[in-house]
Amino acid sequence: MKLQIVILAAGQGTRMFSSLPKVLHRLGGKPLLAHVLEAAASLDNSGIHAVIGHGAELVRQTFESHDFPFAGIGGPNWVRQEQQLGTGHAVQQAMPHVDADLVLVLSGDVPLVRPDTLRELVALAGPDKIALLTLETAHPEGLGRIVRGADGTVQAIVEERDADPQQKRISEVNSGIMVLPAKRLRQWLDRLDCDNAQREYYLTDVIAMARAENCPVRARKISDGMEAQGVNDQAQLAALERHYQMGKAEQLMAAGVRLRDPARVDIRGSLTTGRDVEIDVNVVFEGEVSLGDGVRIGPNCTIRDAGIAAGTRVLSGTSVEGAVIGADCNIGPMARLRPGTELAENVKIGNFVETKKAKIGRGSKANHLCYLGDVEVGENVNIGAGVIVCNYDGEKKHRTTIGDNVFVGSNSVLVAPVTLQDDSFVAAGSTVSSEVPAGHLAVGRSRQKNISRWKRPGKR
Numbered sequence: 001m002k003l004q005i006v007i008l009a010a011g012q013g014t015r016m017f018s019s020l021p022k023v024l025h026r027l028g029g030k031p032l033l034a035h036v037l038e039a040a041a042s043l044d045n046s047g048i049h050a051v052i053g054h055g056a057e058l059v060r061q062t063f064e065s066h067d068f069p070f071a072g073i074g075g076p077n078w079v080r081q082e083q084q085l086g087t088g089h090a091v092q093q094a095m096p097h098v099d100a101d102l103v104l105v106l107s108g109d110v111p112l113v114r115p116d117t118l119r120e121l122v123a124l125a126g127p128d129k130i131a132l133l134t135l136e137t138a139h140p141e142g143l144g145r146i147v148r149g150a151d152g153t154v155q156a157i158v159e160e161r162d163a164d165p166q167q168k169r170i171s172e173v174n175s176g177i178m179v180l181p182a183k184r185l186r187q188w189l190d191r192l193d194c195d196n197a198q199r200e201y202y203l204t205d206v207i208a209m210a211r212a213e214n215c216p217v218r219a220r221k222i223s224d225g226m227e228a229q230g231v232n233d234q235a236q237l238a239a240l241e242r243h244y245q246m247g248k249a250e251q252l253m254a255a256g257v258r259l260r261d262p263a264r265v266d267i268r269g270s271l272t273t274g275r276d277v278e279i280d281v282n283v284v285f286e287g288e289v290s291l292g293d294g295v296r297i298g299p300n301c302t303i304r305d306a307g308i309a310a311g312t313r314v315l316s317g318t319s320v321e322g323a324v325i326g327a328d329c330n331i332g333p334m335a336r337l338r339p340g341t342e343l344a345e346n347v348k349i350g351n352f353v354e355t356k357k358a359k360i361g362r363g364s365k366a367n368h369l370c371y372l373g374d375v376e377v378g379e380n381v382n383i384g385a386g387v388i389v390c391n392y393d394g395e396k397k398h399r400t401t402i403g404d405n406v407f408v409g410s411n412s413v414l415v416a417p418v419t420l421q422d423d424s425f426v427a428a429g430s431t432v433s434s435e436v437p438a439g440h441l442a443v444g445r446s447r448q449k450n451i452s453r454w455k456r457p458g459k460r
């Protein structure tokens, strides 16, 4: 049977108290809607329609400008719901685009639903059968209650604001996820009204319509409450984030990673790890990160879009972004590696050293207080404390090239464009603005003068 998927994502998310459309709030570094789109795309389907309205342009742009799941394979079919008149009305906007036997309705704000659960749900539905995902919860407040008949079958969904006191006590609620036969869904949607407390066209009303026509509703109740948990406010988002992060931490530990505290690591993207990797507390990984065998990451580091090869240590408080780090390097504490940093093996980058577009050869060291931007550094170079590369003249960026075995004395300034050839030596405190030939000593500072019989200014 042909399946198409309709994702409801037009609502504002009033209770988020945010100007960002709700489905763009991030969980594990990705917009809520990206999680739902990923789950949808993993199902065997013949079309995905996303209904957008509130902040529609921003939602589209976000998915068209970032490499979210649809970047490569063409986006979902974006459907506009100009006015948010309810979930039933939202589905109705998508129906003219739907050409399928079954329609799976997903909520853009229920991000952690598992593809396996959805597959099981699809298998329960049919041309004359609805499948509904429900959950048992201790906190049914605000959600649609599942009303079952004496024989235990689902008869209706009653929204909180329309429920009587007895219905409010029902602890089984609607997840917002259901699979419906397309042909009959169209007829039911045509008959919806907004005669309810919220004056909205409720999708949930089709359940009672279906029952009135003897169309069975098969409910699948799930046990993991978080899986079908919606995001309606910041507290729910935070709870889901923790749940998601704990799942990631468990996966890492199952793969042999030593996490000092699984509750204090955040993975906002994908992290691949070798053997014997150790990660200390409060480390945030973003984008795509890979850690080779034996890599150790100290506490309080942020690592984004980086590859770190075997045996390297990253010490506390270090920030790494867009860098490729070779094997057996020592980075930090409190170093900042910015995009375009490429370190060969055995490189040392110490405290308060900032690198950007810096290619640094094997065995070279910059141990303290440096800025190295737009540079190429050879092997076994020693860059002293306080060395600054002046790569910017106020208009353009310029490059600095440093050969092998060069020694740059402390507190030197290298004014780019400039080249320090192999085996050259720069005296401490020099300002170097022209090429230093191989093997030469460059002294770029005024001579020291000592003045005799000098008197300190005295206090009057």
Ligand code: UD1
Pocket: 008, 009, 010, 011, 012, 051, 081, 083, 084, 085, 086, 087, 088, 089, 090, 107, 108, 109, 110, 142, 143, 144, 145, 157, 159, 173, 174, 175, 176, 201, 202, 203, 204, 230, 232
């Ligand atoms: C809905 C269900 C409720 C269920 C709950 C689970 C209805 C009437 N109620 O309630 O039974 O327990 O989800 O989370 O369906 N949306 C649109 N257009 C609209 C209105 C909503 O696209 O006009 C989207 C929202 O962006 C959201 C989803 O539909 O992604 C659910 O809407 P929301 O307003 O959050 O519904 P709930 O009140 O949570």
Ligand code: CA
Pocket: 109, 230, 231, 232
């Ligand atoms: Ca909701």
